[in-house]
Amino acid sequence: MMTLPDDPFEFFGRWFQEASTSEPSDANAMSLATADADGRPSVRIVLLKDVDPRGFTFYTNTLSRKGRELAANPHAHLNFFWKSLGRQVRIDGAVQPVSAAxxxxxxxxxxxxxxxxxxxxxxxxxxxxRATLEGRVAEFTAKYDGGDVPRPPHWSGYRVVPSRIEFWQNRESRLHERYIYDRDGSGWARSMQYP
Incomplete structure (x- = not known):
């Protein structure tokens, strides 16, 4: 059994660093599960762009399906799976928009x-x-030729603020290790679960 740090972000940082050197590509790829106002789920892969003690951040078009679902139901689940290490990290939490800055x-x-x-x-x-999309790309390429491209008003980021983080380590005979961090006031309660 490994020694668990008090802070799950420290734990995640260790595993993410190892995944960044062992995964063939996109160690920051994560499944993002959202649900609409009626609870119908939807999942897709997005890229983690920042992580700090506030949470896990990704960026997208806020008018997309995921953006609409997050507006209706601001909760999400993230899942990282690093096959090369036999590890996954599952994150549950509320979702907040990042600042405009x-x-x-x-x-x-x-x-x-x-x-x-x-x-x-x-x-x-x-x-x-496809020609319609390519035409729009040409239109905006010409529009911003020679200048900076401003951020569209419908494009921004979201931060998943975790209430629970699970670290899963593959073991033989499916006797995996599962380490759970549940938010407890300003800190974290740690526990283990059967595989």
Missing amino acids: EADAYFAVRPRASQIGAWASFQSEPLDD
Whole structure:
């Protein structure tokens, strides 16, 4: 049995660093599960862009399906799976929008093509053909030619503020190890669960 740190963010930092060197690509890829106002779930892969004691941050089009679901039901579940290490981390929590300053700062360091794409795409909406999207990309490429690309008003970030974090370690005979952190006031209560 491993020694558990008091702080789950410290624990996550250790595992994330190891995954960053062992995973073939995108150690920051995580499944994001949301649900609409009626409780119907939806899941997709997004990329973790920041983690600190406030929570786990990702960015997206706020008018997308995930954005609409988070507006209706501001709770989410994240799951990291690092097959190379036989590990996963599951995170439950409330979701809060990041500040405009945080969204601006991150948008400014995105590749220019991704910035243009944020303007060109009506994410999650029907598309008649690929040429329409490519035409919109050309339109916004021309519009911002020679200048900075501002952040669209419909593009921002969300922070999942965890109330529970589970660290899962694969073991032989399916006798896995599961370490649970539950928010307890300003700290964390630690426990284990049967596999």
